[in-house]
Amino acid sequence: MEDVPKSYDPSDSTLKFVNRKDEITGDDTPDVLRVEMSCGHAVDPNSLTGWCRSLMDQGHFIFYCPAVNEGTEEKCDKQWSYVEVRRHALLTDEEQQYFEKKIATLAAVQYLPWMWKLRRKKQSNKPVCFLSNLYEREWKILSILLAMYERVEGMRTTL
Structure with missing residues (x-):
């Protein structure tokens, strides 16, 4: 599987774009499009793909948000559906x-x-x-x- 950098289509009105740092990697490069997941945290397709692959490599098949909730030290841990991950990670065939x-x-x-x-x-x-x-x-x-x-x-x- 090639690791070709992925990016969102800015004209895709089905996605909720946000101007926040990536909650998985902490990257806040301003020219990278990010979307809001169902839990409210921001991701880009590359970090989301990488995070979910790492979960599967550890034997997990349920995907969850690794972000730390703002103002706390607690992880979000909200579960993401595979459909949401597939869509927001822009998974290739x-x-x-x-x-x-x-x-x-x-x-x-x-x-x-x-x-x-x-x-x-x-x-x-x-x-x-x-x-x-x-x-x-x-x-x-x-x-x-x-x-x-x-x-x-x-x-x-x-x-």
Whole structure:
């Protein structure tokens, strides 16, 4: 994956441009366009891409804001959706494929062992106790994760 510097189209009216420093890197170069994320902090597409890649490299598949809230020493930690990250990071097709594959893999590693165990209990007609109330919702999440993984990997998984 090439690290070609990215920049926003100033005529894109769907983005909220701000004249503030980048809250990920601290860069405040005046000629760099930045957008406001849902948490209210400013980023540029390059720092956002780099930050989210670093999170995935550390095994995280949930993206969150690393900025320190103004006037405090507390981190924002507001979660960003993948859709928001993809849009504001201006991910290329190649980056989208990488991100989606990595997210699916990391999520599968975390959730699949528990879900398979839950499924085995459900199929054996044994009581699933407190998990039975969660079963349908969690099974839907698993189905979404598997579909995403299958699309990225080009394989078919049977449940």
